[in-house]
Amino acid sequence: GNSVTQMEGPVTLSEEAFLTINCTYTATGYPSLFWYVQYPGEGLQLLLKATKADDKGSNKGFEATYRKETTSFHLEKGSVQVSDSAVYFCALIPRGSNYKLTFGKGTLLTVNP
Amino acid sequence: DGGITQSPKYLFRKEGQNVTLSCEQNLNHDAMYWYRQDPGQGLRLIYYSQIVNDFQKGDIAEGYSVSREKKESFPLTVTSAQKNPTAFYLCASSIDLGSPYEQYFGPGTRLTVT
Numbered sequence: 001g002n003s004v005t006q007m008e009g010p011v012t013l014s015e016e017a018f019l020t021i022n023c024t025y026t027a028t029g030y031p032s033l034f035w036y037v038q039y040p041g042e043g044l045q046l047l048l049k050a051t052k053a054d055d056k057g058s059n060k061g062f063e064a065t066y067r068k069e070t071t072s073f074h075l076e077k078g079s080v081q082v083s084d085s086a087v088y089f090c091a092l093i094p095r096g097s098n099y100k101l102t103f104g105k106g107t108l109l110t111v112n113p
Numbered sequence: 114d115g116g117i118t119q120s121p122k123y124l125f126r127k128e129g130q131n132v133t134l135s136c137e138q139n140l141n142h143d144a145m146y147w148y149r150q151d152p153g154q155g156l157r158l159i160y161y162s163q164i165v166n167d168f169q170k171g172d173i174a175e176g177y178s179v180s181r182e183k184k185e186s187f188p189l190t191v192t193s194a195q196k197n198p199t200a201f202y203l204c205a206s207s208i209d210l211g212s213p214y215e216q217y218f219g220p221g222t223r224l225t226v227t
């Protein structure tokens with residue numbers, strides 16, 4: 001089956017620190033990969049995506065590269081801000097007739113000033 | 114601005130009552146979805162719909178019902194048969210089902226049943 005595994009949180013960083021949130025996946029074929037962010041009390045917002053191997057998704061200083069050989073899609077940011085505090089979800093949609101968006105359990109990030 | 118609206122943001126009901134959560138989108142998307150989120154967990158799919166007048170059960174459909182009479186609207190009814198209805202409910206839409214179409218989410222409705 002399809003699954004997504006994220007590093008467990010919570011992750012606590014100081015402002016301007018480097019962020020990495022690990023994400024690995026299991027899927028048949030080559031899925032499309034996504035990072036979503038959820039701020040407290042809100043819905044999910046699409047942060048970035050990659051639809052094929054070696055693609056790099058980027059947005060708001062966040063980046064993630066689709067690594068087929070390691071089945072990974074790690075989220076990185078060079079310098080986090082207090083406003084980045086949120087829950088981050090890695091997700092995939094497989095290719096073909098399987099429609100389902102499969103999520104990881106989420107990683108809570110807290111950035112302190 | 115295009116987007117997805119869910120109302121109300123907070124909803125309180127007594128046990129044994131049915132309740133309907135609203136979801137409207139003006140993105141002209143064909144596919145729509147309902148998810149449930151519980152504390153510390155990822156999202157679980159309740160129902161999805163690819164086109165008007167058609168919908169399918171997701172992973173946890175028991176105790177829920179939906180309708181899709183208009184492209185823009187996909188209301189979810191939480192029935193009294195749902196054993197643990199208190200949760201955060203998220204509606205989403207996408208251009209079509211499956212890869213590579215990303216899903217866009219509404220702001221959510223927090224349902225509390227006592």
